[in-house]
Amino acid sequence: DARVTQTPRHKVTEMGQEVTMRCQPILGHNTVFWYRQTMMQGLELLAYFRNRAPLDDSGMPKDRFSAEMPDATLATLKIQPSEPRDSAVYFCASGLTRTVNTGELFFGEGSRLTVL
Amino acid sequence: SQQGEEDPQALSIQEGENATMNCSYKTSINNLQWYRQNSGRGLVHLILIRSNEREKHSGRLRVTLDTSKKSSSLLITASRAADTASYFCALSQNEKLTFGTGTRLTIIP
Numbered sequence: 001d002a003r004v005t006q007t008p009r010h011k012v013t014e015m016g017q018e019v020t021m022r023c024q025p026i027l028g029h030n031t032v033f034w035y036r037q038t039m040m041q042g043l044e045l046l047a048y049f050r051n052r053a054p055l056d057d058s059g060m061p062k063d064r065f066s067a068e069m070p071d072a073t074l075a076t077l078k079i080q081p082s083e084p085r086d087s088a089v090y091f092c093a094s095g096l097t098r099t100v101n102t103g104e105l106f107f108g109e110g111s112r113l114t115v116l
Numbered sequence: 117s118q119q120g121e122e123d124p125q126a127l128s129i130q131e132g133e134n135a136t137m138n139c140s141y142k143t144s145i146n147n148l149q150w151y152r153q154n155s156g157r158g159l160v161h162l163i164l165i166r167s168n169e170r171e172k173h174s175g176r177l178r179v180t181l182d183t184s185k186k187s188s189s190l191l192i193t194a195s196r197a198a199d200t201a202s203y204f205c206a207l208s209q210n211e212k213l214t215f216g217t218g219t220r221l222t223i224i225p
Binding site: 033035042056091103105107110 | 147158216
C-alpha cells in the first residue's frame with residue numbers, strides 16, 4: 001500500500017530550536033510539495049520539487065526555512081531558528097507529473113509542529 | 117491571489133440531501149482538482165477536471181468547470197454522514213498546485 005510517510009507526526013519544541021521534518025514520497029513519484037496549514041492562512045504552498053530540483057520556494061521565509069531533496073526517497077524541511085508563529089501542520093505531498101500540468105497529489109498525514 | 121476561494125465556508129445539510137460547493141479563481145489554469153480532508157488527516161484527491169473539460173463525474177461526485185467565469189462546482193449527491201469533511205479546490209498553474217480556503221461540510225444524520 002503505497003503512501004507518503006512523514007516524520008515526526010507531532011513535535012513540540014521551544015522557540016529558537018532547530019526543527020527538521022522528513023518526508024518519504026511514494027516510490028516513482030517525481031514531484032514533491034511542502035504545504036503549511038493553519039486556521040488563519042489555510043494551506044500555503046511553501047516549496048516544490050520536480051525530479052529533486054527545487055522549482056519554487058518563494059512561499060518560504062528564506063531566512064529561517066530550507067527545503068531539500070538529498071535523494072529521490074527523502075525530502076526535508078528545516079526551520080532554524082523556530083518561532084511560535086511557525087506552529088502549524090506541515091504536509092508533504094508527492095505526485096507523478098510529466099508536463100506542466102500538475103496531476104493528482106498524494107498527501108502524507110502531516111507533521112504537527114508546536115513552537116513554545 | 118493564485119488561490120481559489122470556496123463558497124460557502126461552511127455547509128450543514130441533512131443526510132441524503134445534495135451538497136454543492138463552489139470555487140472561484142482569478143488566473144488561467146491547467147486543470148482544477150478537488151480534495152477532501154477529514155479532521156486531523158491529510159488531503160485525499162477526489163477528482164481532476166482539465167481546462168478543456170466542462171463536466172466530469174465520479175460515483176456520487178459531479179464537477180463542473182466554467183473557464184469563462186473562472187469557477188468550478190463540486191456536487192455530492194445523496195450525502196452520507198461519512199462525507200463530513202473539509203473540501204478544497206486546487207488550481208494547477210505552471211507546475212504548481214495551490215489550494216483554496218476550503219468548505220467545511222457537515223452531514224447531519
